[in-house]
Amino acid sequence: MEFQNQLTPCPNGHYYNAALHAKCPICNESAAASMPPTEPFSSAPGSVTQPIDAASSMGSGNFGQTEPPFADSHVPSDHSPFTYTSIGGDMGPEGGIAPVVGWLVCIEGPMRGNDYRLHAGYNYIGRESGDIRLTNDQQISRQNHAMIAFDDADNIYYAGPSAGRNLIKVNGKTVINAVELNNHDILSIGTTKLMFVALCGEQFSWKKV
16 A cells, blocks of 8 residues: 655644645644533523532532431420320319319339329329329330229219220229229229329319309
8 A cells, every 4th residue: 555645734834644634633633622612412402501510519518418307396395295284283164273183192103102183074194194194114104094084073083994005903903994983992003003082072072162
């Protein structure tokens, strides 16, 4: 094969082989280096695709960081998931104080020696939440384990299970449904024993005061 050499000068003073190149390769390389970058690919005519700024999208190392599941305003100040209700001093339906109608006195268990006031209607017993809170007894459900109720229309007290997993007993007998509660009856729940002391009855009633 015969090698052709047509040495030709370009307008910029460069010499190149015209048999191999249609234009000066040195000038072409300089022109290519000075050309502006091409536009990024766009899927739609006339649209402009903006380059991704990794620094702005990532921030200061926080890329992919999620918000906490709950805002601070959703968490109670005591970090407790329950709303506690006090018995003594509850407001009655007419805006007055709901008076005490009896007591439960702990005679055995972690809360031995404590007393708990009862009001008319339902009084719920739990370990952490409810009208009567028997803390430290792990065999008692956190809330609504059992209930004590007082019917102020008939002056009758009742005791029965609520939503607890363990059974309750009145005077040593297992209670499945609510039973009438009499003065000095013993309510067994978990490892705790409570003596019931009635205030209202034949000799006294808040309705007669």
